[in-house]
Amino acid sequence: xxxxxxxxxxQRAWARVARTVTPLAGKTFSATTMASETAxxxxxxxxxxxxxxxxxxxxxxxxxxxxxPLPDRSGERRVRxxxxxxxxxxxxxxxxxxxxxxxxxxxxxxxxxxxxxxVLVITGKGRxxxxxxxxxxxxxxxxxxxxxxxxxxxxxxxxxxGGGAWYVFLRRL
Numbered sequence: 001x002x003x004x005x006x007x008x009x010x011q012r013a014w015a016r017v018a019r020t021v022t023p024l025a026g027k028t029f030s031a032t033t034m035a036s037e038t039a040x041x042x043x044x045x046x047x048x049x050x051x052x053x054x055x056x057x058x059x060x061x062x063x064x065x066x067x068x069p070l071p072d073r074s075g076e077r078r079v080r081x082x083x084x085x086x087x088x089x090x091x092x093x094x095x096x097x098x099x100x101x102x103x104x105x106x107x108x109x110x111x112x113x114x115x116x117x118x119v120l121v122i123t124g125k126g127r128x129x130x131x132x133x134x135x136x137x138x139x140x141x142x143x144x145x146x147x148x149x150x151x152x153x154x155x156x157x158x159x160x161x162g163g164g165a166w167y168v169f170l171r172r173l
Contacts, residue, residue: 009130012130016129075117075118075152075154075167075169079118079157079160079167080157080160084117084118085118086118086119086120086160086167087111087114087116087117087118087119088107088111088116088119088120089119089120089121089122090103090104090107090119090120090121090122091122092104092121092122092123092124092133092137093122093124095133097132097133097136100133100136100137101136101140104121104137104140104146105140105145105146107119107121108146108149108150108168108170109149111170112149112170112171112173113173115173116170117169117170117172118167118168118169118170119167119168119170120156120160120161120165120166120167120168121137121165121166121168122161122164122165123137123164123165123166124164125162125163125164126164129163131164134164137166141153141168148171149170149171150168150169150170150171151169151170151171152168152169153166153167153168153169154166154167154169155167
């Protein structure tokens with residue numbers, strides 16, 4: 001039987017485990033090497049057919065979605081430093097997948113209509129950092145409607161919710 005390729009969620013799980021393990025004496029292991037090998041084995045494609053955008057430093061894109069995190073992280077840095085305001089917050093705790101998707105769509109549409117440039121969406125972390133709403137949030141950002149509203153996203157700073165929250169940068173009107 002041939003080897004099968006790891007699915008993206010399996011790659012993420014393996015990367016989490018690999019960070020916590022110390023190699024045996026005399027053995028070397030690099031999590032980045034493993035990640036790059038698996039990333040090369042299953043390249044992600046954008047709608048235009050090319051590879052998904054990579055951050056400027058050449059690392060593999062940790063978000064294999066076509067709406068990539070902003071390559072220019074200046075907006076994210078300004079928000080984290082308190083120099084750029086977060087126009088509004090949406091907390092998805094207590095929502096089902098269906099109501100959360102609808103609430104997110106309405107929220108992004110309304111905030112963009114008001115001229116907001118950055119909003120905070122709180123999804124929660126879920127169990128083991130793999131909550132359903134957290135995963136689905138990234139998929140919802142792939143929809144054509146969300147791409148028309150948002151120019152990018154970034155994980156939130158710890159003071160804004162850390163791994164359970166995201167900055168969403170909205171397009172100008």
